[in-house]
Amino acid sequence: MAKGENGVRCFQGLLIMGNVVMGLCGLALMAECIFFVSDQHTLYPLLEATDNDDIYGAAWIGIFTGFCFFCMSVLGIVGVLQSNRTMLVVYICLMMIVFAFEVASSITAAVHRDFLTPNLFLKQMLEKYQNPEPINNDDNWKSAGITRTWNRLMLQNKCCGVNGPADWQEYTSVFRTVNKDADFPWPRQCCVMDTLGKSINLDGCKLGVSGYYHNTGCYETITGPMNRHAWGVAWFGFAILCWTTWVLLCTMFYWSRIEY
Amino acid sequence: MTRGLETEPYEGRLRDLGMFSLRKRRLEEVQAVTERREGSDSCRQQRIGLETMGLNYRREVSRQCCNQEKSTHIGIPKSNRARISDDTLRPQIANPKFATNNPTLTTVTLEKPFCEFDGSMLKGASYEVYLYVMVDSAMTSSSSLMDTDDKALRATFQQTSGGQLGAYKAASFDVPNCMSPPKLSDAADVAKAPAVLAQYLIRVGDDSACLYDPNFLEACNPPLSEDTSYRFKFVLVDKTSGAMKDQTLWSDPIKTNKLKQSSSIDTWPGRRSGGMIVITSVLSVLMSVLVAAFLTAALLAVLAWGRDYHLDGVSSKRRLFSDGYPSLKGIQERLPMQLGVNPKLSNMLTQDEHKKPLSPTPGY
Numbered sequence: 046m047a048k049g050e051n052g053v054r055c056f057q058g059l060l061i062m063g064n065v066v067m068g069l070c071g072l073a074l075m076a077e078c079i080f081f082v083s084d085q086h087t088l089y090p091l092l093e094a095t096d097n098d099d100i101y102g103a104a105w106i107g108i109f110t111g112f113c114f115f116c117m118s119v120l121g122i123v124g125v126l127q128s129n130r131t132m133l134v135v136y137i138c139l140m141m142i143v144f145a146f147e148v149a150s151s152i153t154a155a156v157h158r159d160f161l162t163p164n165l166f167l168k169q170m171l172e173k174y175q176n177p178e179p180i181n182n183d184d185n186w187k188s189a190g191i192t193r194t195w196n197r198l199m200l201q202n203k204c205c206g207v208n209g210p211a212d213w214q215e216y217t218s219v220f221r222t223v224n225k226d227a228d229f230p231w232p233r234q235c236c237v238m239d240t241l242g243k244s245i246n247l248d249g250c251k252l253g254v255s256g257y258y259h260n261t262g263c264y265e266t267i268t269g270p271m272n273r274h275a276w277g278v279a280w281f282g283f284a285i286l287c288w289t290t291w292v293l294l295c296t297m298f299y300w301s302r303i304e305y
Numbered sequence: 306m307t308r309g310l311e312t313e314p315y316e317g318r319l320r321d322l323g324m325f326s327l328r329k330r331r332l333e334e335v336q337a338v339t340e341r342r343e344g345s346d347s348c349r350q351q352r353i354g355l356e357t358m359g360l361n362y363r364r365e366v367s368r369q370c371c372n373q374e375k376s377t378h379i380g381i382p383k384s385n386r387a388r389i390s391d392d393t394l395r396p397q398i399a400n401p402k403f404a405t406n407n408p409t410l411t412t413v414t415l416e417k418p419f420c421e422f423d424g425s426m427l428k429g430a431s432y433e434v435y436l437y438v439m440v441d442s443a444m445t446s447s448s449s450l451m452d453t454d455d456k457a458l459r460a461t462f463q464q465t466s467g468g469q470l471g472a473y474k475a476a477s478f479d480v481p482n483c484m485s486p487p488k489l490s491d492a493a494d495v496a497k498a499p500a501v502l503a504q505y506l507i508r509v510g511d512d513s514a515c516l517y518d519p520n521f522l523e524a525c526n527p528p529l530s531e532d533t534s535y536r537f538k539f540v541l542v543d544k545t546s547g548a549m550k551d552q553t554l555w556s557d558p559i560k561t562n563k564l565k566q567s568s569s570i571d572t573w574p575g576r577r578s579g580g581m582i583v584i585t586s587v588l589s590v591l592m593s594v595l596v597a598a599f600l601t602a603a604l605l606a607v608l609a610w611g612r613d614y615h616l617d618g619v620s621s622k623r624r625l626f627s628d629g630y631p632s633l634k635g636i637q638e639r640l641p642m643q644l645g646v647n648p649k650l651s652n653m654l655t656q657d658e659h660k661k662p663l664s665p666t667p668g669y
Binding site: 137159160161162168172251257283290293 | 405414492495510511564566567571588
C-alpha cells in the first residue's frame with residue numbers, strides 16, 4: 046500500500062509541478078502579448094494598410110489564453126490536491142477550449158508572418174504615401190497612417206524607401222503624381238537633415254551624392270520588430286502547448302483512475 | 306543659280322539649300338579624319354592611364370597627343386588647329402560614382418566642359434558656354450546651331466517643343482576653370498559642397514517653375530520627357546558679340562528613365578516557411594491526441610459508471626449523485642496523512658478501507 050501511496054503522491058506532485066509551470070508560462074505569455082499589442086515601434090499603421098494585421102490578432106488571443114492558463118493552473122492544482130472529480134472534469138474541459146484558442150493564436154502568428162515580404166510594404170508605400178485623393182474614409186485613414194509612419198521611419202532611422210531610394214525612381218507612385226521628379230526624386234525625408242529639419246545640401250540630395258541622402262532601405266527596421274512579435278507569439282505559444290499537452294494527458298489519466 | 310536665291314550671299318544660299326558652309330565642311334572633314342585616327346596606340350595608352358581621373362584631364366592630354374599626330378600627318382592649316390575637336394570631346398554624363406541618381410525620369414546631369422575650349426579662347430575677351438539640348442530623333446544632318454551673323458541659336462524649349470523640332474538652349478554658364486578644377490572629394494565637406502557641385506556639373510531639367518513663370522527671361526531649363534533619348538552640345542560663345550566661337554560634338558544619346566507600374570509588384574509570399582509548417586502540423590497532431598484521449602477517458606468513465614450502476618443498482622446511483630464528490634474515501638482520508646498526521650492512524654484507516662484501494666482494479 047505504501048508503494049501505491051508513494052506512486053500517487055509522486056504523480057500528484059508531478060501534476061502540481063506541471064500546473065505551476067503552466068501557470069507561470071501563461072502569465073509570461075500574457076505579459077509578452079500585452080507588450081506586442083502596445084506596439085512600441087508604432088508600426089501598426091503599415092500592417093493595417095496592407096490588411097494583414099493578423100499577427101496583432103494572434104497577440105490579442107495570446108493575452109486571453111495566457112491569463113486563462115494561469116487561472117486554470119490554479120484550478121488544476123486545487124483539483125489534484127483534493128482529487129475532486131468534478132473539479133478535474135471542469136478543468137479538463139476548459140483547458141481543451143483554451144488549448145484550442147492558443148493553437149489558433151500560434152498558427153495565425155506563424156502563417157501571417159510569412160505574408161510580410163518587401164514587395165508588400167513597397168506596394169503599399171507607393172500606392173498610399175502622400176496620397177492626395179483618397180477614394181473613401183478607409184483609404185483616407187490608411188493613407189494618413191502610412192504617410193505619418195513612413196515620415197517618422199525615414200527621419201528617425203535614416204533610411205529611404207523599402208529597398209532603397211531607387212524605389213522612388215523605378216516605380217510609378219502617387220507621390221510621383223504630386224511631386225515632380227526634378228524637385229523630388231525621392232521624399233525630402235530621405236535627405237540628410239540638420240537640426241532644424243532642413244536638408245544640408247538639397248542639390249546633393251537630389252543628385253544622389255553620398256553623404257547627403259540616406260541610401261539604405263527601411264525594410265530591416267520594419268521587419269525586425271514584426272518578426273520578433275510574430276515569432277514570440279508563435280513559438281512561445283507552441284512551447285507552452287507542448288508542455289500543456291503532457292499536463293492534460295496526465296490529468297486525464299489521473300482523473301480516470303479516481304474511483305467512485 | 307537657283308531661282309529665288311539670286312540676292313543672297315554665298316553662305317546664305319548654301320544654308321537655304323541645306324548645305325554646309327565651307328568652313329563647316331572643312332571642320333567636318335577634319336572630324337571624320339580624327340575619328341579614323343582615334344585608334345593610335347600612344348593616344349590610347351595615355352588615355353587609359355588617366356581613366357581614374359574624374360575630369361577631362363585625360364581628354365586634354367589625349368587631344369594634345371592626337372593633335373600632334375594629326376598635324377604631322379594631315380597638314381592642317383594652323384588657323385584651324387585650334388578648332389579641331391577630338392571625337393571624344395563630347396559632353397559626358399557626370400561621374401556615376403559621384404552623382405548616383407543620374408539620369409532620372411526627367412533630368413540628366415552632365416559634366417561641364419573642362420579644358421575643352423581653352424584653345425579657342427583669346428585673351429582679353431570674355432566667354433561663356435551655352436548648353437544645347439535636342440531629342441535624338443530630331444537629329445538631322447542639317448542641324449546647325451548658328452543663327453544669322455554667326456550668332457549662336459537662341460531657340461527656347463517652347464519654340465522647339467521640348468527639343469523635338471531642333472536644339473534649344475537650356476543653360477548658360479561661365480567657362481569652367483581648367484587650371485583649378487574642383488576636387489570631387491571636397492564634396493564631402495558640407496561647406497565646400499555647393500561650390501563643388503556648381504563648378505563640376507550642370508543639371509539639365511533642373512528648373513520646373515520657369516515654364517510657367519511669365520517673368521522668366523533667361524534660358525529656361527525645364528524637366529525633360531521621360532523615356533526619351535536626348536543629345537547635348539556645349540558651345541563657346543563670345544559674351545559681347547554673342548558669336549559662336551567653338552563647339553563640341555553632339556553627345557551620345559542619353560535616355561531618361563522609364564517607370565514600372567506599381568500595380569505590377571507581386572506581393573505573393575511564395576513558399577511557406579519551415580517554421581510555419583512545423584507549428585501547424587505539430588499542434589494539429591497534439592490537438593487531435595488530446596481530443597482522442599479526452600474521448601477515451603470519457604468513454605471509459607461512462608462505461609465504468611454504467612457497470613457500477615448495473616452492479617450496485619440504486620445504492621451506487623444514490624452515492625454518485627448524493628454529494629457529487631468522488632466517494633473514494635481512501636483518498637480523502639489519505640490527505641491528512643500526506644499533511645503529516647500520525648502514520649499509525651493512517652494505517653488503521655487503510656485497513657478499514659482495504660476493500661477499495663487506489664491501485665488498478667480489474668474493472669479499470
